[in-house]
Amino acid sequence: MSNLTHLNISDALDGMNKGDFTARELTQAHVNAMEETRELNAYIVETPEIALDMADASDKRRAAGEVGIMEGIPIAMKDLFCTKGTQTTAASHILEGFVPTYESTVSGNLWNAGAVMLGKSNLDQFAMGSANITSYFGNVINPWQREGSTAPLTPGGSSGGSAATVAARAAMAATGTDTGGSIRQPAAFSGIVGLKPTYGRCSRWGVVAFASSLDQAGPMTRSVRDAAIMLEAMASYDEKDSTSVNIGVPSYQKALTGDIRGLKVGIPKEYRIDGTPAEIDQAWERGIEWVKAAGAEPVEISLPHTKYALPAYYIIAPAECSSNLARYDGVRYGLRVDGESLDDMYERTRAEGFGDEVKRRILIGTYVLSAGYYDAFYNKARRVRTLIANDFKKAYETVDVILTPTAPSPAFGIGEKMDDPIAMYLNDVFTVPASLAGLPGISIPTGLSNEGTPLGLQLLGKAFDEETVLKVAGVMEEAAGFSALPQLMAGGK
Amino acid sequence: MSVDKKTVAKIAKLARIRVDEEQQEALSGELNQILGWIEQLSELDTEGVEPMTSVVSMTQPLREDVVNDGHYVDQVTKNAPESAHGFFAVPKVIE
Numbered sequence: 136m137s138n139l140t141h142l143n144i145s146d147a148l149d150g151m152n153k154g155d156f157t158a159r160e161l162t163q164a165h166v167n168a169m170e171e172t173r174e175l176n177a178y179i180v181e182t183p184e185i186a187l188d189m190a191d192a193s194d195k196r197r198a199a200g201e202v203g204i205m206e207g208i209p210i211a212m213k214d215l216f217c218t219k220g221t222q223t224t225a226a227s228h229i230l231e232g233f234v235p236t237y238e239s240t241v242s243g244n245l246w247n248a249g250a251v252m253l254g255k256s257n258l259d260q261f262a263m264g265s266a267n268i269t270s271y272f273g274n275v276i277n278p279w280q281r282e283g284s285t286a287p288l289t290p291g292g293s294s295g296g297s298a299a300t301v302a303a304r305a306a307m308a309a310t311g312t313d314t315g316g317s318i319r320q321p322a323a324f325s326g327i328v329g330l331k332p333t334y335g336r337c338s339r340w341g342v343v344a345f346a347s348s349l350d351q352a353g354p355m356t357r358s359v360r361d362a363a364i365m366l367e368a369m370a371s372y373d374e375k376d377s378t379s380v381n382i383g384v385p386s387y388q389k390a391l392t393g394d395i396r397g398l399k400v401g402i403p404k405e406y407r408i409d410g411t412p413a414e415i416d417q418a419w420e421r422g423i424e425w426v427k428a429a430g431a432e433p434v435e436i437s438l439p440h441t442k443y444a445l446p447a448y449y450i451i452a453p454a455e456c457s458s459n460l461a462r463y464d465g466v467r468y469g470l471r472v473d474g475e476s477l478d479d480m481y482e483r484t485r486a487e488g489f490g491d492e493v494k495r496r497i498l499i500g501t502y503v504l505s506a507g508y509y510d511a512f513y514n515k516a517r518r519v520r521t522l523i524a525n526d527f528k529k530a531y532e533t534v535d536v537i538l539t540p541t542a543p544s545p546a547f548g549i550g551e552k553m554d555d556p557i558a559m560y561l562n563d564v565f566t567v568p569a570s571l572a573g574l575p576g577i578s579i580p581t582g583l584s585n586e587g588t589p590l591g592l593q594l595l596g597k598a599f600d601e602e603t604v605l606k607v608a609g610v611m612e613e614a615a616g617f618s619a620l621p622q623l624m625a626g627g628k
Numbered sequence: 629m630s631v632d633k634k635t636v637a638k639i640a641k642l643a644r645i646r647v648d649e650e651q652q653e654a655l656s657g658e659l660n661q662i663l664g665w666i667e668q669l670s671e672l673d674t675e676g677v678e679p680m681t682s683v684v685s686m687t688q689p690l691r692e693d694v695v696n697d698g699h700y701v702d703q704v705t706k707n708a709p710e711s712a713h714g715f716f717a718v719p720k721v722i723e
Contacts, residue, residue: 236703335684348683377689378682446666457643464644466716471709477721482646494645498655499662501643502631515669517679522672524683556658557665573683598684 139164140304140625144208144361151207158207162190162251165209168305168625175276177300179214180222181254189251203249205368211300211309214255216242217341225343226260226270229488230469239341240373241352248368253306257296260490262345265562267295269492277546278303278621282587288546291321297355298325304625308356308365314349315448316566319578323541323591326580329355330362333599334573335380338373346455349570359609363387390602391609396430401534405441414584415540422592425614434534438526443519444568450503450516457500524572531597536607539565541591545584569595577608581615631659
């Protein structure tokens, strides 16, 4: 049964329904795959015993006729979601050893839907990063390699461990969180599907906060259908998150009709950026041809404030992070480094507990919020954010969905772009605008770069219209027929 | 607008992160680079534009002002580096 790790969620659900295999067998295959792919460092904590117990419980439920929408599906949980009784670190030293006494709403929803936890996946520290090189627990390695080279590539970030383990066939799916691109960019780098829902669709309760006005959880899977299944399980209205939106969760799978005739697909001219590699533009052109061939109509649109999205993001996100991360003070949980006074204890704890990128962002955030700069920086950025959201609103008066590249390059090597924070920030140039506007977006793998590594395209939708996004993504997935496999994979290539 | 070593020391103090003298120099360079790049926002006219407070238009949900949670001190203090008698313990703050 070695091929169990190559199944999509939808196929595995069918297989278990027909009695071809059990949740325990499926989980055991993935536990083995997880162990086999440890060189990727995709997990901070593996939880094989919990996984097998959950799988047994799932098999019992299935026997009793209780079948949830993710019944028996083994997944990785990004180590940003609090999991009761299992260490949750946000890939930081300051939360090392923190064992939540409660469960995040999204992880709880998934367990209630029957999903099985394989472990807590690695990430950029406090979800701050685009290459998974800021984790206290070490870099994550992309299962993909450039042709003719074994040099390690980054899986993208911040949901790098989630992306890597799903690509390596060591988990059927994983949760991610996206603040400025942290689901979509790693999905593109790792050749998988990553969906960031509309802000407010999934509860943020129990998710370690980075930038609360932007953070949103979403599924990372190997097919568009799987993303639809998993989003349905994750999404809910939650009164414990006051920004959670009280509208019903549809059956997203029903949106996958394959029929996009007559839909208008916006092509934003501002996303053609000087210096983008030709292969990125070519992949985008191919995508445009696919939707056209399926009967949709590409329409050139303008999102005039696009170039200001990244600098506005790098005010808003650090400002919120400096406020959110004030709670790590060595008093209530996590690391404490003793000092001569209470303030000295705070300062030493935070100096030792946070990594360099986290400190950099806290300091930037503290600066832009400090007296005399608040209006010039923070309020300015919030005004720009309004302009960016208005750009999208205007565009959606004429189009149904927007098609762009996901990232300005394929996966780069670990060690590249590390000396220049701004070069690293530019990874998110195509994903950040929709984050600022709170809109849903998906990245799907559409082909390989000249180096033999995956390229992704991004579809953005109207608020709470994940269904149209999924529908168009499904058609593009079919047209792309992406079937390439990574080099470092459970069971070997 | 430039962040010098003195400003780094000041914001580090505000953020309660100990930054050694030798790190201040490097950090001032990095912060200046980032802030210089952010500076491009000033070319954009935002006169009369409302600062965004929420991407999703919604009214603040309210609930009855009643106690509906609590009574598990053990769980609350379970992850504390130091606790005593159901309280978080900190270094002495009053001489």
